[in-house]
Amino acid sequence: MKGFLNAKGLIGIVLVSAVLLIAIFAPMIIPAEFATKMNMRARLDPPSLEYLFGTDQLGRNMFYRVMLGARTSLTIAVTAVAMSVAIGLPLGIISGYFGGLTDNVLMRLVDTLLSFPALLLALTISAVLGPNLQNTIIAIGIAFTPFLARIIRGEALRVTQMPYVEAARAAGTTDALIILRHILPNIMPPVIVQATISLAFAILAEAGLSFLGLGTQPPRASWGLMIQASRDYLDVAPWTALVPGAAVALTVLGLNMFGDVLRDVLDPRARAGG
């Protein structure tokens, strides 16, 4: 086990589990109105014992908002990335494995989507569907799919050309089983890394959409929305940006490290006892 439980892996696991625990349990412990209760006399108060992370422009407790915002931000990111993997994985594998016309048609489709900047795409979709939680997820999910599909296709193409796939074919394995047993496990490491990085980008994308008013709608708290709200008060109350910013940054950092660990754990070559 010493191979992958190094300092980096440990930090990753600690960060990710901390964020997950907060996302799951904070809304059970902290009543929702704590995050929305305004106190006009305590607007933009700096961090203190009473307000651990300070307050925002409406005098709302930043600590509660960050804690409760975790679930919104993570829900959106995780569901959106899961959605793009769910679409991108079969798309990429079919494209890479079967090649030819199938590949051409699918990849031109993906290229069309890729020609729009992801955020612009998400913005358009979100604007068309209307701004709410579910549509934000769909928008980010669709916007991220072409990247994943492209990467997965490349990996699938590489693995398809490996002699062990040819050996499996020569051994009479069906296409479905070749994909399931030979292609899928061998493309997972880069896919996992890409997915965890995408999670990080999805959190930022949600922040971006919220920033433009198309993501999470107030008074509901999300990290992106908080960063968005802070922009007018950066000079007088920098903590309003720094606190949710740090939450995003630590989550992203943790996810990246966690992704590396996950990849190593799944690789039999890195497993103990070799």
Next chain:
Amino acid sequence: MLDDPKPIVSIDNLRVEFDTGEGTIVGVEDISLTINPGETVCVVGESGSGKSVTSLSLMRLVEFGGGRITGGKLEFRRTGGAMQDVAKADMDAMRDIRGNEIGMIFQEPMTSLNPIFTIERQMTDGLRLHKGLGARAARARALELLREVRIPQPEQRLRQYPHELSGGMRQRVVIAMAMACEPRLLIADEPTTALDVTIQAEILALIDRLKRENGMAVLFITHDMAVVAQMADRVVVMYRGNLVEEGPVSQIFENPQKDYTRALLAAVPRLGEMTGKPAPEPMRIIGAEARAQPVQAPRPDAAPVLEVRNLTTRFAVRGGLLRRRIANVHAVEDVSFELARGETLSLVGESGCGKSSCGRSILRLVEPTSGSVHMDGRDILALTRQQMRLARRDMQMVFQDPFASLNPYMRLKDQVAEPLRNFGLARGNDLTARVSQLFDRVELPQSYLRRFPHELSGGQRQRVAIARALAANPKLIIADEAVSALDVSVQAQVLNLMMELQADLGISFLFISHDMAVVERISHRVGVMYMGRIVEIGSRAQIFENPRHEYTRALMAAVPIADPAKRTLRDDLRFKPLPSPVHPLSYAPAPSVYEEVVPGHKVLVPDH
């Protein structure tokens, strides 16, 4: 030579370690050797013996690969005559030595040339740096060097890029570059391993001539005992980072002192040693006598298991904006043969001759263009995709690279069980039992069942691949260079295993190989391929003892023989380069017409 008082290189108790994530690995434990001026010292050993590490240490290149010289002295006689300990030299001194006083040739002629520079640029860079030559003088010297390594039309070559030259030409350029500053020591690390046998013969002759004409010392690293026999004055045998035995080449070959050397030499097949023998013989492995005798020649009246008629496979060359088919690679051209039950037919030839494409076409891993393949009387090429999948039960394949032909994410038992599952031949406990029997059959311990491929050595992996091929009880196994990537002793074990399986199970082998000596040892019949066609086919004795086709003869003349008393290196070796197999779409090749010299021995009628 041994008592020459002034060696050019003197290595004393060299120790090299590599730091890895899992701790320190000793690459070279304790090596001492000397090289005298004008002498070729061959360092021979199997993979992991530390032979390359030794040569890289002498250049201090080992540090770029994460190694550390942790002990010993590496003395090199500088131009002035003083010995310098290379292990302690600073990087400036090393830059002066590298390429200037010591030249180096690497294995892969493609990757040791930079693809984005012309030959002139690559050659003149070193000359201008080390010799301070101007552009014109450097160019003149480059031309001179290309002539010295006998590259035709050198003026034209200087303007070309590496990809425009053939593998043999590229290796000549690499040698010319290594010779550029007239080094007193040339290190050649497996310089011919990636080359075809005819090109290998030319390159070996070239190195030998340069050595004699320039009085240069050569440190020649190789795994190939036959090459050692042809090249060496003195031989150093290495095993796992240690020196096993050292001595003049004739002594090593005729009177080896150590068991390891004896075993190594015994395992090497020697071309011509099978003359007059009626049937294949197992490989010699000291301490492990073969259990089964190989199959005698199969009965001539037996119905063939595999019948290939006029098989032709062409690959499209696409080009232009629309990626249209603009030409064809004629990979396999009108090939016909049959294979009897329990027989081994070898297809030999150089890279690009179509032997692999032929094997893959039979299995329909690539789709043939025309022709017919009958397996037990059933037309394989007429089958639908689904029928073909089921037909593969009878015909299996073992691939060349044991590291790439097993799925790294799958346990070995699952990989071996795969054909059984695919064809629904066994399930549950029966499946488990069958898989462990197969492991026994290929002599792998049961404890390996749950392991992953990376935990095995190359030879063990190839056994797993053979077990997988055997699982469905096939009638035919196509072995595509199945032992080429293995060390010679492991190669002998795997070949013996294959011969045993043939004797026990009556399997037919289509053995695809470039190694004439191995083919001579194990085949019943042999087909020689050239430019996509079989140019000569017949029994092993007919082909090896009475080769009729010009190409067969050239091929055999080029094979190095593992016997220093039979040196075949000649300066005038000049084989015809392979013509291009790419033809325009309109090209319609003539059918292959054969003359039957004696029954069963067919030779392609030339020029048609």
